[in-house]
Every structure is written in structure tokens, then in C-alpha cells.
Amino acid sequence: MSTIFLESKDNPKIKHLRGLIEQNSFRKKQGQTVLEGTHLALSWLQANRKINSIFTTEHALEHPDFEEILNSYTGHVFVIGESLYKDLSTLGTTLACLAIVDLPNSRQALQYDQDTLILENVQDPGNAGTLLRSAAAAGIKQVVCTKGSASLWSPRVLRAGMGAHFSLQTFENLVLEDFLERFEIPVYVTSSHQAESLYSKDLSKACVWVLGNEGQGVSDYALAHAEAVCIPQPGGQESLNVAIAGSVCFFEMVRQRL
Structure with missing residues (x-):
């Protein structure tokens, strides 16, 4: 040195x-x-x-x-x-x-049969990093970011991820319409409208989670090509922070698989 x-x-x-x-x-x-x-x-x-x-x-x-x-x-x-x-x-x-x-130079192709987290236009670095941290803790190994999302390897997202990045395969700047329909496993989006309870779903097998923009949620395209789930909120709040909502979903998946 x-x-x-x-x-x-x-x-x-x-x-x-x-x-x-x-x-x-x-x-x-x-x-x-x-x-x-x-x-x-x-x-x-x-x-x-x-x-x-x-x-x-x-x-x-x-x-x-x-x-x-x-x-x-x-x-x-x-x-x-x-x-x-x-x-x-x-x-x-x-x-x-x-x-x-x-920056890691991953040569691995996107896998369409594995647990996957997709961040669709999630712009806040803290939310993005927290979601990666929760996903890694829940055993999800593959994370995709669409164009418009926070840069996963920016210092702020890395700090919020607390090292989670280092165990994940990450893909950035993809267009949802180019790949979402290729998945061979169930795809879920979080939504507060016309959605079934998260706790009614069978999450015992591999699945995809699409989490959307902090203000607008997921796109119409994502809603049309996925199953919408909601998290029951007896307290009556309008919505949960996207990082918290995603974490709840991931660990309900973990609970069912234990």
C-alpha cells in the first residue's frame, strides 16, 4: 500500500x-x-x-x-x-x-424462469437500494431496472443497498415491453385498484414482482400483463412506500416457502 x-x-x-x-x-x-x-x-x-x-x-x-x-x-x-x-x-x-x-460486466442473460424483481421507473435512490437489499435477503437473485429508474450502481443506491448488489445479477435500462411477456412464471404487480389480496396468492414457486414509480405506480402495460395484488391495510392509509410494499411481498413469498 x-x-x-x-x-x-x-x-x-x-x-x-x-x-x-x-x-x-x-x-x-x-x-x-x-x-x-x-x-x-x-x-x-x-x-x-x-x-x-x-x-x-x-x-x-x-x-x-x-x-x-x-x-x-x-x-x-x-x-x-x-x-x-x-x-x-x-x-x-x-x-x-x-x-x-x-462496474460489474455481467455476461449472463436474463433468466425467464427465476424469481425476479423489476423496478419500473422507480426513481428514488433510497427506495431502489432498499428494494435490492430486501430482494437479496429474500433470496431473489435477479433484478431488472427499466429506463427512467435510478441508476443501480450510483453511490446513493449502493449505499442504500448495503452490499446487496454484490450477490445480485442486475440489468439496467431495459424496456418493459421488450421482455416482460417472455417470463414463464407468474408476474405480479402491486396496485391498490382492482387487485386481489397478496395473501390469497400461491407464492410457493418462482415468480416476478413489478414495482412502479413512487407517485404513479406501474404502467398500464404492466397492469395488462400481470396479476395485480394489494396489501390489506386495516389502518386505511392510501398507499405504502414502494420499498415497504415490495419488502412485504418478498417476505410473504419467503413465509410460504419455509
Whole structure:
């Protein structure tokens, strides 16, 4: 490991890092993204994946969590000032650690007989990351995002996913009409209109979950090509947050399969 001190916000390394944090187009062009926080960096290393470089502060370098990372990492550690780190960070509350990694290049094709989560125009990074985290915990291995959804490998979605990404096959920027009808298993959408109770469905076999936009829900196309389910709400609320609704569905599936 080599430690390099950087001071200027105009340093090319800092500009590169900022571009990866802030711009989806830059991440795609470079084929890289940023993991923020020691938890994600450790999870990435534990999945036997390579970190290209790490940015941190002098104070964070002394923390035991950082020492654990350095036991598995032999590349450059760029040390920057606290104020510059706070300017770059998307959170500002975690132990200072920004790790640049290559975006996974999955060559696996979409499987049409496996449990699958489809995010249709889910735009909030927190919701997207939470849904991936719940899906991974429930044993779902395949996640598809349509165009218009949050970028799954953005720093904010990665942070909300808390490492769930690293056990999932992810597909992005697909068009629902191009693939939904190819599934050989039941497809469910969550809807509060003309829907049967989630708890009336047999979820003991592989199925697909389509979860829609936070404000508008799923598209008319999704509704026309899937079975609509609702989650009973005795309290009378109009709707549930999409990440919570999805999590309820996934773990009803788990309950039936236990």
C-alpha cells in the first residue's frame, strides 16, 4: 500500500472521483463507480472483488475498520482534508472512505424462469437500494431496472443497498415491453385498484414482482400483463412506500416457502 496526500480540489484524481460520484454518464463512460463507507468496501473485498483506489482522511486511517480494509488492499490510498472529503461525500456521516471500483460486466442473460424483481421507473435512490437489499435477503437473485429508474450502481443506491448488489445479477435500462411477456412464471404487480389480496396468492414457486414509480405506480402495460395484488391495510392509509410494499411481498413469498 502507498499513501499519497492530495490537497487541491482541482487535482485530476479528485476531479475523476467527483465525476464518478455526481454523473451517471461519467460512470458509464469510465466503467467505474464509487463505494462510500467502510462497510461497502469490506463487503466488496469479501466478495473477492478488486478496489482500484481509496480516498480517505488522516483521522479515518487510524480507525480499526480501515485497518481491516488495508489488510486486503494493496493499492493507492489518497489522503485528503476533512473539508474536501465532506464536499465530496454524499452522506457526510460515515467513516471517511471512498473506494473506486469497476462496474460489474455481467455476461449472463436474463433468466425467464427465476424469481425476479423489476423496478419500473422507480426513481428514488433510497427506495431502489432498499428494494435490492430486501430482494437479496429474500433470496431473489435477479433484478431488472427499466429506463427512467435510478441508476443501480450510483453511490446513493449502493449505499442504500448495503452490499446487496454484490450477490445480485442486475440489468439496467431495459424496456418493459421488450421482455416482460417472455417470463414463464407468474408476474405480479402491486396496485391498490382492482387487485386481489397478496395473501390469497400461491407464492410457493418462482415468480416476478413489478414495482412502479413512487407517485404513479406501474404502467398500464404492466397492469395488462400481470396479476395485480394489494396489501390489506386495516389502518386505511392510501398507499405504502414502494420499498415497504415490495419488502412485504418478498417476505410473504419467503413465509410460504419455509
